[in-house]
Amino acid sequence: MKNKKAAMEMSVGTIVTIVLLMSVLVLGIVLTKSIFESSKGAIDMTDQQLQAEISKLFAEEKDLVIYPTSGKITIKVGERDQIVVGIRNNADSADVSTEFTYEVLVSGNDCGLNKEEVENWISIKPEETISIPIGGFEKSRINFKIPEGTPNCLGEFRVTVKRGSKIYDSELFSVEVKA
Numbered sequence: 501m502k503n504k505k506a507a508m509e510m511s512v513g514t515i516v517t518i519v520l521l522m523s524v525l526v527l528g529i530v531l532t533k534s535i536f537e538s539s540k541g542a543i544d545m546t547d548q549q550l551q552a553e554i555s556k557l558f559a560e561e562k563d564l565v566i567y568p569t570s571g572k573i574t575i576k577v578g579e580r581d582q583i584v585v586g587i588r589n590n591a592d593s594a595d596v597s598t599e600f601t602y603e604v605l606v607s608g609n610d611c612g613l614n615k616e617e618v619e620n621w622i623s624i625k626p627e628e629t630i631s632i633p634i635g636g637f638e639k640s641r642i643n644f645k646i647p648e649g650t651p652n653c654l655g656e657f658r659v660t661v662k663r664g665s666k667i668y669d670s671e672l673f674s675v676e677v678k679a
Contacts, residue, residue: 554586554639563588564661564669571673573644580623580645583673585659587630588637600630600668602661604642607672611653618655621646621675646677653677 553567567584575581587600604622606615623645632638642659655675661668 554584554637563590564659564671566659566671566673571671572676573673574676574678575644575646576678577646577650578648580643582641582643583675584639584641585661585671586637586639587632587661587669589632589634591634594634596634597664598631598633600632600638600661600663601628602630602640602659604657604659607656607658609653609655611651611655611677613650613653621650621655644675646675650677650679652679 554565565586565588567586573581573583585602587602589598589600591598606618609615609618611618621644622642624641624643630638630640653676655677656672657675658670658672660670
């Protein structure tokens with residue numbers, strides 16, 4: 501009788517231990533997944549979160565910043581993501597234009613595609629003109645959607661910002677395509 505009671509207590513203890521270990525394992529997996537998903541592009545960020553990240557980047561005294569800071573996003577074929585361009589008006593007098601324009605052009609790729617095909621990855625074209633008060637900054641999202649049939653490759657883009665007709669700043673970023 502004593503052996504049966506001891507065996508029963510042993511099996512209950514084992515079951516409880518297994519349940520607790522499985523719970524810890526699941527929580528660890530969920531935590532790891534959330535950490536890796538948070539390092540993705542800017543597509544799931546709220547406007548306030550994005551504004552805070554861009555503000556941090558401008559602390560480095562730059563006039564043009566790209567988010568994510570790595571300057572690179574990875575997108576699976578058929579999916580969407582975005583990169584954010586932040587522009588700061590560094591003018592110190594009122595007679596300088598506060599109107600900015602920018603364009604995003606393909607600077608190269610290893611996809612075996614022509615420039616027009618890679619430019620078509622941009623699903624929503626950015627605004628034509630942005631008005632930025634002196635000392636202020638604005639951000640704009642550049643949305644990408646990789647079409648089906650695109651091979652694993654890397655496309656490089658250049659953002660060129662102009663104030664009036666003069667080039668204000670320029671920055672490179674890349675889009676890595678994964679099948």
